Ligand SMILES: Nc1ncnc2c1ncn2[C@@H]1O[C@H](COP(=O)(O)OP(=O)(O)O)[C@@H](O)[C@H]1O
């Protein structure tokens with residue numbers, strides 16, 4: 273019963289994965305495949321007749337017309353059959369490419385939209401490694417599991433379909449020769465399939481799933497070495513890295529061994545299952561042949577029919593390995609898809625009801641896609657409380673009203689900051705200070721809408737008007753132009769002219785990069801090429817390109833020398849005629865001179881007024897001057 277239930281669930285999952293494709297362009301491929309499959313199977317059936325004819329004419333030892341006709345017949349059939357068989361791969365590969373393309377694009381778009389990738393990342397922190405619900409290796413699911421799934425689904429589908437068509441024809445043939453053989457085959461394969469499903473079903477599918485995960489984990493640890501090559505080399509950490517990689521590889525190998533064990537038992541069963549019946553048609557039919565009531569060709573055809581029906585009916589048994597492979601990959605995509613859908617609608621990760629209902633934000637310089645799931649989240653929340661969600665309101669200036677920040681990844685709702693109030697007029701520049709770990713970065717995450725756990729209201733300009741610069745800038749792989757334009761798309765537009773960008777680089781003191789790497793050389797990994805200070809300056813270049821109304825900097829100048837830092841603040845100060853607001857987090861004393869106000873989180877923690885003018889702050893901290 274359990275087996276039937278899980279079989280049913282697997283079928284349901286498969287159906288839900290395959291269904292979306294049918295709204296698109298699958299019908300053409302499916303029609304081609306079905307026509308081809310039917311033709312192919314008919315050819316096999318005709319071949320069995322041709323073989324029967326040939327055998328009969330051979331037996332009659334008559335070299336005359338009948339024998340010649342049988343040979344010709346056979347040859348014509350072959351000439352037709354060869355291209356038909358050849359076309360199979362061509363068409364099924366076409367279906368595979370188009371399906372994989374479709375599923376991958378769907379998955380990638382679901383993963384990246386609405387910041388789902390980030391929510392999933394927060395979720396994975398929340399659940400910890402022990403949680404089986406955690407979605408491991410999303411990249412592998414999208415890139416490898418989707419490919420495996422589509423390929424093996426199409427192959428198995430064709431195999432099952434062709435076998436079915438062949439089976440129907442051969443059942444008709446065998447029925448005319450000996451109906452009992454057909455009945456026997458039906459019962460025999462039913463028994464065999466139940467045994468295999470019962471013994472191996474519960475084991476092989478989770479094993480495949482687990483194996484794919486371990487393989488992805490192993491590969492990911494290799495990727496980490498590549499990504500962090502220099503840091504590891506500085507530490508001489510290679511021995512430790514090797515141990516860790518080998519540990520993961522070991523886990524993969526152990527699973528492979530377990531799989532090998534189960535597989536060889538399965539093989540033993542598969543072989544005995546098919547060979548045991550080998551002689552049955554001959555044993556049943558030989559008396560009639562000996563009595564001269566039956567031609568030899570009929571026995572021959574009965575043998576072919578019997579074996580074909582048997583192999584069709586027992587596909588679940590013979591293909592059990594491929595089926596569990598398919599279900600393993602399918603399961604991983606299904607989990608991933610379901611989790612993404614769930615996360616997309618999870619009220620804890622979505623902005624509140626007052627969120628700017630932006631569906632697609634078009635700015636002058638390009639299009640930034642920001643779609644919030646506010647509407648859907650509201651519907652889904654139903655009875656759940658919305659009081660522990662921060663409200664976001666679009667406004668010209670930055671204002672925090674009674675904002676309490678909670679960590680999103682903590683199930684226990686740890687409060688990081690409570691009741692912060694703040695109002696920033698144009699031209700005012702705010703420095704946020706406080707000991708490490710007090711919640712400065714968390715406050716910025718809230719400001720930029722990454723986190724929304726907590727209470728209170730955040731007023732801020734549209735996200736497209738704000739630019740957030742983290743301490744370690746993100747450098748996408750690409751050209752120098754792309755670094756500067758990020759997160760805008762690199763289009764050949766006038767205000768993104770090479771000369772304009774060269775000027776930008778000059779202003780942040782990086783004009784030598786143009787001579788060294790060129791503006792348009794593709795596929796450069798600037799996170800490896802540039803020093804952190806240079807990367808930070810390049811990120812400031814983005815401020816010059818995007819000209820936001822608010823710049824938020826989380827220790828974004830920490831790796832620069834003092835002169836460069838000064839230059840950066842001067843540049844930002846001159847944007848939009850000095851109207852650009854600056855919110856910085858930093859520890860350096862030199863930062864004081866570039867700001868008009870201070871949000872002192874240490875003082876806030878002790879119950880004092882957090883926001884003061886720089887003058888007031890310096891009265892209490894004279895050594896900062
Ligand atoms: N995703 C998270 N889940 C739980 N706690 C977090 C998370 N991110 C940060 N914290 C905790 O919140 C506190 C504030 O962190 P952060 O804002 O990064 O401090 P800082 O003031 O140094 O920038 C720290 O104790 C940190 O460990």
Ligand SMILES: [Mg+2]
Pocket residue numbers: 712713714826
């Ligand atoms: Mg920080």
